[in-house]
Amino acid sequence: MRPIPAFVRAALAVALFAAPLAAQEQKPVAAPDPDAVMLRKLYDAALVDSPVYEQLRELTEKFPGRLAGSHNLEGAVQWTHALLEKQGADRTELQPVMVPHWERGPKESVSLLPPAGVKGEAVALTAVALGGSVPTPADGLRAGVVELRSLDELKTADVRGKIVFFNRPMKQHHASAGPAYGEAGDARNRGPAEAAKHGAVGVVIHSVTHAHDDVPHTGATTYLPDVPRIPAAALSALASERLSAALAREPALQLELRIHSQWFDDAPSHNVIAELRGSEHPEQVILVGGHLDSWDIAPGAHDDGAGVIESIDVLRILKAVGYQPKHTIRCVLFTNEENGTRGAVAYSTAVRERKEQHLLALETDSGGYQAHGFNLGNPAGDAHLKAARWLELFRPYGIYFFVAGRGGVDVNPLLVQGTTVAGLMPDSQRYFDIHHTAEDSIDKVNPRELRLSAGALAALVYLVDQHGL
């Protein structure tokens, strides 16, 4: 861009962004729409002098690796609770939740070895154990390797006594990264259990990512009852390529896995809850939330520090503009989303037991990137169609769609109970580059993208509070 024409363009852009397509076709009206006025106020409060980026820095730098059972998760519980108190919540609560407690242990490794009986050096491959993996023997597990592209190939391959290598990167043809994650993720989640059914002794997978680098991605694997639990690790994309090329040259080569993980007794944790009390229907709740925990190796900036901080900011924004909600606005920061969802279960159980009524349960757990829409779900399946009447209000702020969906993992159980759920949908392209890795750090977050999302959440909360869904 160049200055003089940039001016022309920028002046134009003001017009464009202030008055997008549909608005341009409308006649000017005498009085501004009060909802439009309020959305402008909410976004001003979200965008100008916002504390969210520095808050997210503090959360992720003080409490990285907030896995269930960890000291840092409980540190984050206390820190966010204090922040919500400071925000002026009318009521806060630490809801006790017992969570699973798995630890990775020291010095895990995956190494390439020459074929059995052949001398040669071990070559280290960049890897991390999958979350929940059982350990290998202390001196490692050594076996030959069978490379597969999908779980289906287990039906025909002979993997008995072998380490299965699921070489299954995320596919590139999807325009959105979510579906690609869903497809490739089966190798991580079900791969070890399925391979064990067929007699495999270990599993390594290509990290579930679009990225082409040397960063390995962890994430939970799920064992099955009555199937041997075999150790499992994720290789970086480059390490996967290296292993695949090495196998092409020498199919008899071996891998050595060393994993020293350990399962402990369940540990105490908490959902963090804070409310602005409703003036007309305090018994009816509009929930906004994210999850506090992160993988042990991850600072958890996008997953899901962003959702946590944005949700806390909704309370700040509403108070900053002096808005008195009719219904109770409740921020819920769930514990243990990554490897148990015990926080979600505990919360939805309490809702049922207390016979609480939720108008909306809105979650953010897809990163702190620029959001352009929401998904919504209700038992009738028409929540997204009802919300579509607000599209023109949202357009000036870059929110372009409402689609059918079910919010997120933590609010999903409420949908079963009849609640309308929703999820913010940020751009997905960069998320799986750093998802569940040590690279999910504050420097990957853009301050303005984070603030815009807080504004979008506050705006939807306001509209539902005013008009219902």
Place this chain on the structure above:
Amino acid sequence: MRPIPAFVRAALAVALFAAPLAAQEQKPVAAPDPDAVMLRKLYDAALVDSPVYEQLRELTEKFPGRLAGSHNLEGAVQWTHALLEKQGADRTELQPVMVPHWERGPKESVSLLPPAGVKGEAVALTAVALGGSVPTPADGLRAGVVELRSLDELKTADVRGKIVFFNRPMKQHHASAGPAYGEAGDARNRGPAEAAKHGAVGVVIHSVTHAHDDVPHTGATTYLPDVPRIPAAALSALASERLSAALAREPALQLELRIHSQWFDDAPSHNVIAELRGSEHPEQVILVGGHLDSWDIAPGAHDDGAGVIESIDVLRILKAVGYQPKHTIRCVLFTNEENGTRGAVAYSTAVRERKEQHLLALETDSGGYQAHGFNLGNPAGDAHLKAARWLELFRPYGIYFFVAGRGGVDVNPLLVQGTTVAGLMPDSQRYFDIHHTAEDSIDKVNPRELRLSAGALAALVYLVDQHGL
């Protein structure tokens, strides 16, 4: 995100992204829409096994600082020309253009000095000269400082013999960054000339950015005839804060500017042009392009290497799917957008002289981020409304809007001649963090975002080729 529910969510996301809002409301149809089928093919070619990221890496690492008159700009001319030949263009052309030639020279600096007559050390402030700035005396320019927030304040401030400090960061309340750039940019573009009218001897500005860091942003400043040309530099955001704080403590402090820039005679350069010849109306052109030049300090990855590589890729994508265009598809890589737009002038002049007819002139010059829409302009002002009939075709690929606009600086002159112009509109939040800086490098570009934009361009070119506008 967590694995099991992520599966549920991902399976859902497939449905969501494949069948967004409006599509969900439609009844299933017997035969798939041929345009929908072709868009899927074009996006497949754009997303799978795409060369664009490695091409952009090569362009920006071999030829950073592609300013008009530089060796690297002409290197980029030759490199892109060769790439377009390799792409199998039916015709290529190097259109000669004489361009301005300004060089920054060595060792520029801005330093904080104590008040005149007071002893003390100079403190360096992170800064770059504005593009086109005249030099200071060889041993520097020293003067007192007047801090202003806007050009308007020149009317009341006494700036005679002073260095004016326009402390004018981009405002945060705009939901899109473009308007904020437009507002704040006047200090860079017109600030030095306006300050000189009022007797100032130099100008420093807060870099035109949202970022809060120590990276200074250059960009062109425009002098006026019959007004003294005074040297001008941009401070980083942090240096601006430091200077402002220092002035609050000691209003009499001085600044020292050292700029050793030089203007040379106009230099030869080229627009790079390549075509796929139309089968039915070869005389009618659909143009897709970006600009080859970048600021001297910038690798120019987002501005505008991305636009260049995406435009080249449109030809590759169309050939990859075996599409035979009816009209001539022309890739134009403009020279000298940043400080002269001589490439744009030469191109539009040639179009007029040759009486060429353009159906569409489509430019990308707002970064290689994920795009969610296009702006379009034509003399009747209804091009964006006409294009809106394609929204449902584009939705599965994350393109949500067509708005009124005028494409970009390089295609703008064609609008005056009656051509329909268009511009791709990527997310704007991150662009001005690195715009016109040394940080505008390949590591700031996401491969998938780049590929999606190439797909969007190819799709619009295809639709206009098939159906007109």
